[in-house]
Amino acid sequence: NAGVTQTPKFRILKIGQSMTLQCTQDMNHNYMYWYRQDPGMGLKLIYYSVGAGITDKGEVPNGYNVSRSTTEDFPLRLELAAPSQTSVYFCASSYVGRGQEKLFFGSGTQLSVL
Amino acid sequence: DAKTTQPNSMESNEEEPVHLPCNHSTISGTDYIHWYRQLPSQGPEYVIHGLTSNVNNRMASLAIAEDRKSSTLILHRATLRDAAVYYCIPLNDYKLSFGAGTTVTVRA
Numbered sequence: 001n002a003g004v005t006q007t008p009k010f011r012i013l014k015i016g017q018s019m020t021l022q023c024t025q026d027m028n029h030n031y032m033y034w035y036r037q038d039p040g041m042g043l044k045l046i047y048y049s050v051g052a053g054i055t056d057k058g059e060v061p062n063g064y065n066v067s068r069s070t071t072e073d074f075p076l077r078l079e080l081a082a083p084s085q086t087s088v089y090f091c092a093s094s095y096v097g098r099g100q101e102k103l104f105f106g107s108g109t110q111l112s113v114l
Numbered sequence: 115d116a117k118t119t120q121p122n123s124m125e126s127n128e129e130e131p132v133h134l135p136c137n138h139s140t141i142s143g144t145d146y147i148h149w150y151r152q153l154p155s156q157g158p159e160y161v162i163h164g165l166t167s168n169v170n171n172r173m174a175s176l177a178i179a180e181d182r183k184s185s186t187l188i189l190h191r192a193t194l195r196d197a198a199v200y201y202c203i204p205l206n207d208y209k210l211s212f213g214a215g216t217t218v219t220v221r222a
């Protein structure tokens with residue numbers, strides 16, 4: 001059982017480049033999330049989705065876009081990379097059931113923008 | 115959203131218990147209290163959660179104060195593998211908000 005799979009694990013971008021971080025889950029979870037974690041800090045929510053076709057902004061959505069065309073996939077798009085987007089990105093998914101939610105996280109994508 | 119206060123760091127000896135406190139005095143009556151931990155270079159992993167009653171699982175125990183304004187995560191016998199950052203999170207609207215957490219160091 002793979003759980004939440006993120007690709008790539010590492011990436012270096014130049015300022016102004018674009019890329020898509022991939023996230024796939026095989027647990028049939030309806031909720032999916034993208035977080036970023038700066039060095040020595042806690043995680044901050046970028047975007048989340050409550051089901052296919054439905055997405056919403058988290059705490060720090062600027063500079064990012066998401067889509068959710070299937071239950072399994074929740075890609076995160078960076079259109080014009082900036083040094084401030086250097087961070088570790090985590091994707092997560094959960095089954096939602098009145099406080100019983102447990103988030104399952106991927107292993108992360110370490111992104112550097114130079 | 116409910117705010118939490120956790121100590122920045124705690125140290126323990128291997129095989130000894132660790133009690134991690136969390137203050138969440140602004141928690142609403144329906145917010146579950148979740149605990150996650152993050153091992154070095156990994157994504158967070160679920161530890162335990164509860165609403166009002168104390169909870170136990172194979173990883174830890176969660177003691178919730180009667181007024182729900184605080185809780186304590188208990189690792190009964192710390193091992194080196196328990197060295198991690200531990201996050202206390204009141205769950206609000208299906209979104210977890212992670213603070214800085216408590217960094218636990220376990221001495222051999």
